Amino acid sequence: LFCGISTLLIVSLDATFELISGKNIIGFSGAESGRIASFFGDRWVIGSYFVRTIPILIGVYLLNYSLISKNIKKLINFIFIFSFFIIIFSGERKAYLLLILYVFILLIYFIRTTKFKNLKLILPSLLIFFSLPFLLEFSNERLLHQIKHHTTNLNVFENQYYALFTTSINMFKKNPIIGVGPNNFRKTCYDRDYIESNFSCNTHPHNTLLQLLSEIGLIGAIMVYSIFVFFLYKIFISIKKSNKFEFDTFGLISIKSAIIINLWPIIPTGNFFLSWYGWIYFLPIAIYLVYIEKQNYDQ
Numbered sequence: 001l002f003c004g005i006s007t008l009l010i011v012s013l014d015a016t017f018e019l020i021s022g023k024n025i026i027g028f029s030g031a032e033s034g035r036i037a038s039f040f041g042d043r044w045v046i047g048s049y050f051v052r053t054i055p056i057l058i059g060v061y062l063l064n065y066s067l068i069s070k071n072i073k074k075l076i077n078f079i080f081i082f083s084f085f086i087i088i089f090s091g092e093r094k095a096y097l098l099l100i101l102y103v104f105i106l107l108i109y110f111i112r113t114t115k116f117k118n119l120k121l122i123l124p125s126l127l128i129f130f131s132l133p134f135l136l137e138f139s140n141e142r143l144l145h146q147i148k149h150h151t152t153n154l155n156v157f158e159n160q161y162y163a164l165f166t167t168s169i170n171m172f173k174k175n176p177i178i179g180v181g182p183n184n185f186r187k188t189c190y191d192r193d194y195i196e197s198n199f200s201c202n203t204h205p206h207n208t209l210l211q212l213l214s215e216i217g218l219i220g221a222i223m224v225y226s227i228f229v230f231f232l233y234k235i236f237i238s239i240k241k242s243n244k245f246e247f248d249t250f251g252l253i254s255i256k257s258a259i260i261i262n263l264w265p266i267i268p269t270g271n272f273f274l275s276w277y278g279w280i281y282f283l284p285i286a287i288y289l290v291y292i293e294k295q296n297y298d299q
Helices: 002-021 046-063 070-088 093-113 116-135 137-152 160-174 209-242 247-263 275-295
Strands: none
Touching: 002 046, 002 160, 046 093, 046 247, 046 275, 070 116, 070 160, 093 116, 093 209, 093 247, 137 209, 160 209, 209 247, 247 275
């Protein structure tokens, strides 16, 4: 927990410095076109990194809430809020959308277990918070344009993601059971049976579900997404059973939400078979199993 919190603080401070000065503290990259990168250099993934790790850290924090001193709690709360703002201003549309998903899941639990008077403060605050990128010119132009372009433009010669998605669907139609092979999208996308446009080829189709369907077929996709369905069900059961707010339940829901975020099927993603994503997929599952076993939670 404290290692993760320290990392969030350091990267958040560096990202803020980059946002203000145009480059981070050691001279890497520089904020451009409404995006920040911090220590990630030329890889614009700071928002994705934060939105995938914060739910895990919040979960561990809440599960150990009673063991942490009051002053340390204040510091941790500040760092989490600080990190949320970095996600908002990172310029990454998928991080922004995944953060909304994460907050929405937590909000459902919060609505069910707290009094209405608390919501009168929380809901307007969330609305203002998620509106911030659209109120500032440097973040509004890119975020709004990209979301609109990639969700409404269905031309494979103009929309790169749509071209990749249709190419992966073509692969799945031809190889529905076992796909074209793990990590083989990059090799087979040039085949005239699959290619749609000059945007059709990349190292992966930028969507986890479509990558699994095209590369390992129905067999592989069902195996992976059975995990997604399982944890979605567990969240539903946890919320349904809850009559009052409990830090332990809230913490476990946060960790489960990290798993849901990682496998959310309708958003652009990285390469499922890339090692960088390996720890992202397995860490929240491992931590969930640890707490379930050690503390005997029935959730």
